[in-house]
Amino acid sequence: NAGVMQNPRHLVRRRGQEARLRCxxxxxxxxxxxxxxxxxxxxxxxxxxxxENIIDESxxxxxxxxxxxPKEGPSILRIQQVVRGDSxxxxxxxxxxxxxxxxxxxxxTRLTVV
Amino acid sequence: xxxxxxxxxxxxxxxxxxxxxxxNYSYGATPYLFWYVQSPGQGLQxxxxxxxxxxxxxxxxxxxxxxxxxxxxxxxxxPSVHWSDAAEYFCAVGGFSGGYNKLIFGAGTRLAVxx
Numbered sequence: 001n002a003g004v005m006q007n008p009r010h011l012v013r014r015r016g017q018e019a020r021l022r023c024x025x026x027x028x029x030x031x032x033x034x035x036x037x038x039x040x041x042x043x044x045x046x047x048x049x050x051x052e053n054i055i056d057e058s059x060x061x062x063x064x065x066x067x068x069x070p071k072e073g074p075s076i077l078r079i080q081q082v083v084r085g086d087s088x089x090x091x092x093x094x095x096x097x098x099x100x101x102x103x104x105x106x107x108x109t110r111l112t113v114v
Numbered sequence: 115x116x117x118x119x120x121x122x123x124x125x126x127x128x129x130x131x132x133x134x135x136x137x138n139y140s141y142g143a144t145p146y147l148f149w150y151v152q153s154p155g156q157g158l159q160x161x162x163x164x165x166x167x168x169x170x171x172x173x174x175x176x177x178x179x180x181x182x183x184x185x186x187x188x189x190x191x192x193p194s195v196h197w198s199d200a201a202e203y204f205c206a207v208g209g210f211s212g213g214y215n216k217l218i219f220g221a222g223t224r225l226a227v228x229x
Binding site for chain 1: 158204222
């Protein structure tokens with residue numbers, strides 16, 4: 001059973017471009033979380049999604065950031081018009097559709113904005 | 115406010131020495147507590163977790179942690195550190211309000227191990 005798969009592992013974007021980060025949850029997991037880790041900091045919650053639904057986006061920046069988890073395919077975190085401050089590691093975690101179950105983390109995508 | 119404090123940013127120990135990493139939390143509901151380890155350039159690996167029951171929790175790689183409600187602490191310990199334990203360690207607290215596990219992480223403690 002493969003773990004949570006994130007791609008790409010490393011992404012370089014110029015200021016103003018779009019970044020698309022993908023997360024394929026573990027088999028049987030229909031819940032996805034996205035976290036951001038800024039340099040020298042801990043992880044910060046961004047958004048929690050179930051299939052086709054955003055449940056909690058309290059940690060998402062109000063502009064330029066969006067997330068989706070379609071019925072088919074991976075979850076996507078999209079950052080439009082990236083700025084240098086978006087450079088960070090973005091981690092995805094997934095959990096099964098069972099209440100009170102911990103989530104499992106992927107390896108992360110390291111975004112560098114130049 | 116909900117928060118996690120890891121007072122030590124960097125810790126250096128000698129191989130074979132004992133280790134204790136501190137974690138204090140502020141959380142308004144029943145806390146579910148976690149310790150994760152992150153090696154350079156890698157993702158997060160769960161070391162151990164506390165949901166309920168025995169307040170001394172055993173984890174992988176010889177780590178253990180003790181939940182002390184009165185002190186709002188969940189310190190991580192290892193009796194004898196190995197060079198391969200050098201990494202960054204994150205304490206996290208979360209609940210299952212709404213049925214999902216939204217975590218609040220500390221800033222991390224970076225562990226260096228001297229031979």
